[in-house]
Every structure is written in C-alpha cells, then in structure tokens.
Amino acid sequence: MTNKEKNDQYYLAILKAEIDKLKGEKNSDEARLKEIQDDKPVSSDDVGSQRDDRERLEQEISNTEDIIHEAERALSWAAKNGFVCAVCRKPIEHDRLDADPASLTCKEHRDEEDTIEI
Numbered sequence: 001m002t003n004k005e006k007n008d009q010y011y012l013a014i015l016k017a018e019i020d021k022l023k024g025e026k027n028s029d030e031a032r033l034k035e036i037q038d039d040k041p042v043s044s045d046d047v048g049s050q051r052d053d054r055e056r057l058e059q060e061i062s063n064t065e066d067i068i069h070e071a072e073r074a075l076s077w078a079a080k081n082g083f084v085c086a087v088c089r090k091p092i093e094h095d096r097l098d099a100d101p102a103s104l105t106c107k108e109h110r111d112e113e114d115t116i117e118i
C-alpha cells in the first residue's frame with residue numbers, strides 16, 4: 001500500500017466513524033422526541049416545556065441530518081477520488097482533514113465548498 005492509500009484509508013475510517021456517531025446521536029434524539037410526544041402533560045407548564053423540548057430536539061435532529069448528508073457526500077467523493085479538492089483536484093491539506101474529515105476542497109477553495117456540485 002502506498003502512503004497516499006494509507007492516508008486515504010485513515011481518513012475514510014475517520015469519516016465513517018463520524019457518520020456512525022452522528023447517526024447514533026440522531027437516533028437517540030428521535031427516541032427522546034418520541035418519549036416527549038408520548039408523555040401526557042399534567043399541567044399547562046408541562047405543555048409549554050414539552051413544546052420547547054420538542055422544538056429544540058426537532059431542530060437538533062434537522063441539523064444533524066444536514067451534517068450527515070454533507071459527510072456522506074464527502075465520503076462518496078473521497079471513496080471514488082481520494083481526498084482531493086473537488087475544485088482543483090490537489091490533495092486536501094492534512095490539517096484541514098484533521099479539523100474536518102468531510103472537507104471537499106483544499107484551503108484555497110474553501111469558500112466554494114458549499115456551492116460545489118460533485
């Protein structure tokens with residue numbers, strides 16, 4: 001195995017672990033949300049705090065879904081092409097991948113990451 005392949009394997013493993021962790025968080029948030037929905041409120045205060053909890057959880061689940069979506073997009077890109085910038089195809093800097101293994105671009109093209117089509 002070349003160094004480049006070793007590197008790719010390393011970051012792919014981190015990215016997959018990250019996606020698993022996010023899915024686990026989403027599942028437990030969904031389970032909590034269901035518990036709240038099944039709980040019968042005993043007072044009007046409860047109704048208000050249940051609604052707050054529900055909205056907070058729904059927001060969290062939706063944020064987590066967005067992050068999972070981005071991470072899966074990066075994973076399918078990297079599995080096919082390696083960890084190269086989706087704009088210029090240069091290898092993505094290691095410190096950038098260490099900070100965020102779901103990076104799709106090098107530092108120079110980081111501003112294009114959100115709008116890029118892959």
Ligand SMILES: [Zn+2]
Binds near residue numbers: 085087108
């Ligand atoms: Zn680039």
